[in-house]
Amino acid sequence: MIKAYSGLKGLAILLLIIAGTLLVISIFSWGVANVIQLLLPLLVVLSYLLIVIFLLGILPATFFKDLRPTLCMYSLLMSYTLGVTTWMVSFFFVIKTFGFWGIFFAFLLQFLAPLALAGALLKGSWQIAIHLTTWISFAYAMRFYNKWLLNLNTPNQKLRRGKIIDIELS
Secondary structure (H helix, E strand, O other): HHHHHHHHHHHHHHHHHHHHHHHHHHHHHHHHHHHHHHHHHHHHHHHHHHHHHHHHOOOHHHHHHHHHHHHHHHHHHHHHHHHHHHHHHHHHHHHHHHOOOHHHHHHHHHOOOOHHHHHHHHOOHHHHHHHHHHHHHHHHHHHHHHHHHHHHHHEEEEEEOOOOEEEOOO
8 A cells, every 4th residue: 555655656746747847848938939029020130131241241252362261250150140040930930830749849859940841831831931941041051151161261281081181382
């Protein structure tokens, strides 16, 4: 009798902990979604402003060799900023479309933006799907540009069999 009581007590405590955790996550998700809803116009403007600055400022400045190290840093920062805004808009769209379970599966499967993009396409929200596709594409394009610029910026080093060997150019 005592062992059964302690087992039921442990099960009740476990269920209470799980319910409390789900409640905290739900309240947190609801609060974050409301904050993102307030910031949504600013996030859209910021995202497209970053894309315009990248296309009209960073890319043409690549021709100046002295600016390349600075451009690497700026493109990486812009990429992560665009990635964060994409994540926030994706989080908001998944919360509003699929509710708590959408966020649960997004965190479980580790992809939020593709889930939001698929949800936007399935729901017929073409404007959101176009925004997300543009932002995801440019976030990764900025990261690839950063890597390309880093490789372009180090002309005196050559990678051979995993070792960096300095090459003298005379």
